[in-house]
Amino acid sequence: MLYAWIDGVKRQPIAKGEKTICKDCGGVLTAVIPMENVKHWRHKAGDCDSWSEPEGEWHLKWKEYFDLNCREICLIDSVTGERHRADILCRTNTELATVLELQHSSISEEERLSREIFYQQNHQMFWLVHIHSENGIQ
Numbered sequence: 001m002l003y004a005w006i007d008g009v010k011r012q013p014i015a016k017g018e019k020t021i022c023k024d025c026g027g028v029l030t031a032v033i034p035m036e037n038v039k040h041w042r043h044k045a046g047d048c049d050s051w052s053e054p055e056g057e058w059h060l061k062w063k064e065y066f067d068l069n070c071r072e073i074c075l076i077d078s079v080t081g082e083r084h085r086a087d088i089l090c091r092t093n094t095e096l097a098t099v100l101e102l103q104h105s106s107i108s109e110e111e112r113l114s115r116e117i118f119y120q121q122n123h124q125m126f127w128l129v130h131i132h133s134e135n136g137i138q
């Protein structure tokens with residue numbers, strides 16, 4: 001995940017060694033400051049969102065188009081307790097509540113369906129898919 005709450009601010013990590021608590025699951029998060037990739041937080045005991053995937057510059061740039069309060073919002077199925085983090089959630093608590101899923105890598109049809117079923121329970125949902133060739137040309 002790119003953002004976490006630390007000292008009352010939702011942000012990316014800044015420095016190695018930073019630690020905080022995931023507001024979604026209560027797990028410990030540690031700062032990851034890679035040389036070649038975006039700064040992010042890692043759950044010490046495994047991500048609370050089983051759909052979580054590595055995110056890079058592409059995800060970061062798209063997320064930055066939206067207000068910080070709309071980025072990486074945890075949604076919980078009230079019946080099953082299943083939880084997933086929407087990449088973007090706009091117009092929360094209105095009839096126009098909208099999830100935008102940013103998809104950089106390919107996923108199976110089965111996974112696509114399960115994500116659509118989950119997010120469309122209480123929201124409209126759109127995909128933003130990164131179409132690119134395998135050789136890295138974007």
Ligand SMILES: [Zn+2]
Nearest residue numbers: 022024025048
């Ligand atoms: Zn968590």
